[in-house]
Amino acid sequence: MTAPFDQHVTFLYAEDPEPSWRFYEGVLGLPLAQDQGSCRIYAAAPGGRAFLGVCRARGPRVSDNPRVQGGAVITFVAQDVEGWHARLVAAGVTPDKAPAYSETYRVTSFFFRDPAGYTLEVQRFERPDWPAPGD
Known part of the structure; x- marks a missing residue:
């Protein structure tokens, strides 16, 4: 059997990537x-295992709805969801709502958009069956 992958990179595309790079x-x-x-590739988590690439797009976005086929929601997992919310608001980012608990998924999270219109989420798992970093 093949072992799990060594690393992960998610690539996002923006017609004008400079604002996204600054963000x-x-x-x-x-x-x-x-x-x-x-294209710029960022370390999205410690340990050199998760990366996020932001590249110049070859054409415009087809849909602003991240929950259609071909759409994406990029989730950053962090214990201090409330602290991230405050940090982003202080930086001028407008989240959709304040951090909230979802009974369905047993997570606390909030959503916001990057300069290219991608939906981003900061989330904390509120369940013991989620693996801790490094597990």
């Missing part, structure tokens, strides 16, 4: 792992 570097504080010119 991921300055507002979210993600460390730049590699600058490929038209």
Whole structure:
């Protein structure tokens, strides 16, 4: 049997990537792992296992709805969801709502958008069966 993958990279595309690069570097504080010119890849979690690439798009977005086929929601898992909410509001980001608990998924989270219109989420799992970082 093949072992699990060693690393993960999610790529997002923006017609004008510079505002997104500033957002991921300055507002979210993600460390730049590699600058490929038209694409920048950021470390999204410690340990060199999860990355987020933001690249120049070759065309406009087809849909603003992240929950249709081809859509995406990028979720960052953090214990201090409320602290992230306050940090983003202080940086001028407008989240959809304050952090809230979902009984259905047993998570506390909130959503917001990046400069290219991608839906992002900061989430804390409120369930013992979610693996802790490093597990």
